[in-house]
Amino acid sequence: MALVEYADAALEVRAVFDDIKAARGVPDVNNFWKALAVHPPTLKRTWESLKQVMAPGALDPLTKEMLYLAASAAAGCAYCTASHTAAARAKGMTDAMHGELLAVLGMAAETNRLAEALRVPIDQGL
Template sequence: MYDMNNLSKLKVLDEQAPEPMKAFWAFNDAAFAEGALSKLTKELIALGVAVTTQCPYCIELHTKAARDAGATDAQLSEAAIVAAAIRAGGAVTHATHMFKK
């Protein structure tokens, strides 16, 4: 199912739902614009989210964007490990719900 060529079909959404898609693209552009957080930091956050949501499109796109922003292998690795720790922490803390009396 995963094929980066599928992203070329986003234009169908742009054509068939132009107003919501314009709003989406504007939101996306604003979210990733340089601000209080650097472009690199934002891309590392995006990668952490992408790894935990297991979206191969996002992983590929944001890895490239992070690298373009100067990310090193060490930074990419740490972002993935932090994301994994948060995901694991959620599972562990939610496990406490099993022990309600």
């Protein structure tokens, strides 16, 4: 799949790339955005949504990033696992926190599988 570099990008794509770079204080955007640029409306919509969702709120940015990582690893997306591990580290995830996150992920996978294999009925009141 082609990656669209800034120099070759249409104006509407450059505008999104510029916004990502400014928001994150980085000199270039990740491959994800360069790949998504093959469809400018999806690039723009996805970035606008991500900005809104990841803004600080009731949950702090590190917690949101670790949740993103947990969901990405659970979905088995290698690219997403790599990029959100890096993002979480940049936001303050230590080795110890990462280790515990991995332990939770592994445990969740095991109990998820057991609950489904046993077809456990949902507890009353939930």
